[in-house]
Amino acid sequence: MTDPSVGIKDLLVTAGVGVFAATTGTGIFIAKEPPSDQASNLVVTVYNTPGQVPNPKFLLDFPAVQVRVRGVPNGYTVSRQKAQDVKDALLGLPSQTLNGDRWVAINGVGDIFDAGFDENDRPMHTVNFDLIIEPATGTNRIPL
Amino acid sequence: MVDFKSGKTRVNREINRLEKDFAVYFKNVNRETARVVQKGAEAILAETIPLTPVETGALRASGRVFVGTAVEGRKFARIRGVVSFGGNIRISRERQVQLGGTGDSRNAPTGFVTYAGIVHERVGLNHPIGQAKYLQAGAARALPKVRRIIREGFKNLAK
8 A cells, every 4th residue: 555645645735735845835745844943834744643453354444644734933824724725625535546546535533633833933733534545455455 | 891991091000110111221221321431431541541651740640531421301311421631630740650750840830731632643753652642542442442341331231
């Protein structure tokens, strides 16, 4: 299965939420957020998080991701809207094949969480999603 | 000749008995459900505590269970169990130490833990003990135990 955070990144880029690894406008990153004192733009970072137990017999996984939005200093309303844009881009999508895997569903877990401000007064928000993915290939499991 | 009056009295008596039986049944269901919710929430907290990051022990000490029951004229009560960390509970030094922390007041100088949600959500941080998403992971681990508790509840009601 292709890394779920890569799939989410692709969906966000396609939806126009941001540009991968951009240092101006809204930059979208995977697994590691650029340092707060170095990146001056709005940053969206996608992290893989622990999901549910994968099906042991069939090729069916339940990974999870967190999308973290970090705004510009004291730019709360803009970064909050960006978090909403992330939600709008990912929820309600139809089942589709993405990077070879069948992405059955993207479900929200809770709503946008305002995680305060970092040491450089940059507002932070997180949005979590549970995924249902049928991987394209697997060694021992049976495709659905 | 059919005696309608005594027949009606007999039916009314049966209806009254049924109503009393149902009242007992609803009471049992509500009581057992509250017990199941309490036990299930405690199971989740028990699985979550070891996964909760610890430094001074304040965060772990703020973990708790709350079960609320709302009857409001309903036959089946609305029962809600909540497992939470932080918030408006003041933690004690003894409890901090009991859960593996240093017990000092660095992180929660007022006795209130204000950072539970942030520690939970910041998945990019590396914790020497515990992990981010501690409550989510704890709930997932507790799921088999919670299922057993619910099954036990159904068995108790069927007795």
